[in-house]
Amino acid sequence: MKFKFIILLSFIFLFSQSFLLSRDPDEETIATVGDYKITLSEFTSRYTEYISASGIKDNIAAREAVLDNMINDILLYHYDSDEKILNDIEYNKELRESRKRVILAYLKDKEIYAKITVSEEELRDTFKKANEEIAARHLYARTEEEANNLYALAKTGVDFSLLAKQVFTDSVLRNNGGYLGYFSWGDMDPAFEDAAYSLNVGEISPPVKTEYGYSIIKVEDKVTNPLLTESEFQKKKSHMESVVKLRKKELSERDYIKRIFDDTQLKFNDKIINKILTNLYSGNNTESTDSRDNPEECVRYRDKTYSVMEIEQKIIDLPSFFKNKINSMEDLKAAIEGMLLNEILYNIAVSKGYDTVQVVQKKIDKYEMNLFLKFKKEEVLNNAQLPDSVLQKFYSDNIYMFSTEPEINIQEILVNDKTLADSLAKLLNDGSDFGELAKKYSLRKWTAENNGIMGYAPLSKFGSYKDLFWNAQVGELIGPVKIENMYGIFKVLGKEDSKPMVFNEVIGEVEKAARLENQIEIMQNYLNKIRSNIIINVNEDLLRSALVRESIQ
Numbered sequence: 001m002k003f004k005f006i007i008l009l010s011f012i013f014l015f016s017q018s019f020l021l022s023r024d025p026d027e028e029t030i031a032t033v034g035d036y037k038i039t040l041s042e043f044t045s046r047y048t049e050y051i052s053a054s055g056i057k058d059n060i061a062a063r064e065a066v067l068d069n070m071i072n073d074i075l076l077y078h079y080d081s082d083e084k085i086l087n088d089i090e091y092n093k094e095l096r097e098s099r100k101r102v103i104l105a106y107l108k109d110k111e112i113y114a115k116i117t118v119s120e121e122e123l124r125d126t127f128k129k130a131n132e133e134i135a136a137r138h139l140y141a142r143t144e145e146e147a148n149n150l151y152a153l154a155k156t157g158v159d160f161s162l163l164a165k166q167v168f169t170d171s172v173l174r175n176n177g178g179y180l181g182y183f184s185w186g187d188m189d190p191a192f193e194d195a196a197y198s199l200n201v202g203e204i205s206p207p208v209k210t211e212y213g214y215s216i217i218k219v220e221d222k223v224t225n226p227l228l229t230e231s232e233f234q235k236k237k238s239h240m241e242s243v244v245k246l247r248k249k250e251l252s253e254r255d256y257i258k259r260i261f262d263d264t265q266l267k268f269n270d271k272i273i274n275k276i277l278t279n280l281y282s283g284n285n286t287e288s289t290d291s292r293d294n295p296e297e298c299v300r301y302r303d304k305t306y307s308v309m310e311i312e313q314k315i316i317d318l319p320s321f322f323k324n325k326i327n328s329m330e331d332l333k334a335a336i337e338g339m340l341l342n343e344i345l346y347n348i349a350v351s352k353g354y355d356t357v358q359v360v361q362k363k364i365d366k367y368e369m370n371l372f373l374k375f376k377k378e379e380v381l382n383n384a385q386l387p388d389s390v391l392q393k394f395y396s397d398n399i400y401m402f403s404t405e406p407e408i409n410i411q412e413i414l415v416n417d418k419t420l421a422d423s424l425a426k427l428l429n430d431g432s433d434f435g436e437l438a439k440k441y442s443l444r445k446w447t448a449e450n451n452g453i454m455g456y457a458p459l460s461k462f463g464s465y466k467d468l469f470w471n472a473q474v475g476e477l478i479g480p481v482k483i484e485n486m487y488g489i490f491k492v493l494g495k496e497d498s499k500p501m502v503f504n505e506v507i508g509e510v511e512k513a514a515r516l517e518n519q520i521e522i523m524q525n526y527l528n529k530i531r532s533n534i535i536i537n538v539n540e541d542l543l544r545s546a547l548v549r550e551s552i553q
Contacts, residue, residue, distance in 0.1 A: 031539065033075065033079075042070070043546065046066055046069075047062075047067075047546075063544075064543070067538065072527055075527060079533075082376070085372065085375045085376060090320060091371065093317060096317070097318075098364070098367040099364050099367070102364050103346065103349045103354055103360060106360050107352075111348075112253055112256045113249060118241050122244060123240055126240050127228070129185040130185045131224060132197070132225070134221070135180075135182045136196050136218060137160050137180065139163050139215065140178075140212075140213060140214070144209075147215075150163060150216050151216050154218070160178055190247050191209060192208055195208040195215075199218075199219040201222055202218075202219065205217040257341065263337065265302045267301075268298075269299070272296055272297075272308055273333065277329060280332070299311060306340075314339050377523065381515045381519055381522060382515075384526075386511060391510050400498075402506045405460060405498060406496065408462070408494070409457075409492070409494040410457075410462075410492060411453050411491040412444065412452050413437055413441060413490075417487070418480065421480035424437055424480075425480055428477055428489065428491075434452060437452075439451060456494070476491065476492055477490070477491055478491070
């Protein structure tokens, strides 16, 4: 039984589907759950998905576990009180969002991906590249402006090794002139590869936009397999076509979006957008928000204008996990642009009838059940009552989870010139007063005014430098350390170790964590109560004899 329930928790959200009474009275039934039937075809469909995803071999224990999950789905959806979930605002927001995502995904499949073609010439070029290794150097820049400056310097003959020392923080690339070694087709970012393979040995590319920023590439060497045969090409042709189509997906999607959405025609009223952002931060983006009555234009796209009320309503309708990602003006503008684009795409999909296609409806039903089960699990766990003795034991056994974070007090001087930083470090080592130098030179105003003292703060606040600071002795000078475009000199003033928090002060956190720890048992007990009132019959012979496609075993 334990094995079955582990599978329930692992896969209940992946392969669920809504269950209705069997439409075909002659189809074999593998189980009945009250008034509901699970047909043989429903079971084999669900089971093949599970086998394919998990990679395990067909066995009776897995069959029983998957059927048990299907029974549990019916119990939770049809024989439990679900009114709270079905009326939950957040649940319905996520339901609408998942429905749109399925329809838009189908639109992409039909209008973009299905229309991607690969020519014979492209395949032969790909075959050649797949049998060629390139050795190259590169210089990295975060912005196009920085990249153009680097390219201009490289073209005038400035050595890559010198430029690499200026742009890389990685010690290897910094010291080897940005040398990447040899790579083959498919190893690197597609845009990077396309540029590299188009260059001759010794050539330098203009700035190339990649997923991570911009690169200037210099090809050092090319090694081609001299034994390329037609039979080898024909053998790999089908696989290469799939790979090339996959690489074309992103570009094809961008081209399609450009055809239907011109972002240069999108105009924002920054003053109003800022008010909406303020409402978001203050938690006032509700139906009663005063700014929703504001008649001013908030956004314009081509000839269509959107009022404050319309934009705020779109934000209100977003699921919380989307809305919580909006933390700045740039985020908000990007979110609005995304909402307007999706609105256009959705209208295109509906106009083509993609929302009524059977395969889309089936996927929507599946997402709906997955979402329901997610909310149901949360509801069951949140309502579970655990005895005080269980909570006390969990607290004692996991005291590290309920302890304060180590804290450290740092004194800092931040400057933007390495020569100055080195001079200040020498003065400090010679006995100069840290606070006086911080007041005079440090760029971070609030700490400079406090003699460079930051005050005690959680160790995690210091990110990748936390170990450096924590491992230093109190009173020890650290630096100069390069931090992005600045140089820092630090002194550790004090440390405070982690301390256990009082049980009664963290009982809420203890209860939440204990519920997660005991979720299998909690869900088992909950389902057993429902099962006790419902007649369940399983055709064991049919379960054992059901045929499963050999291709998934």
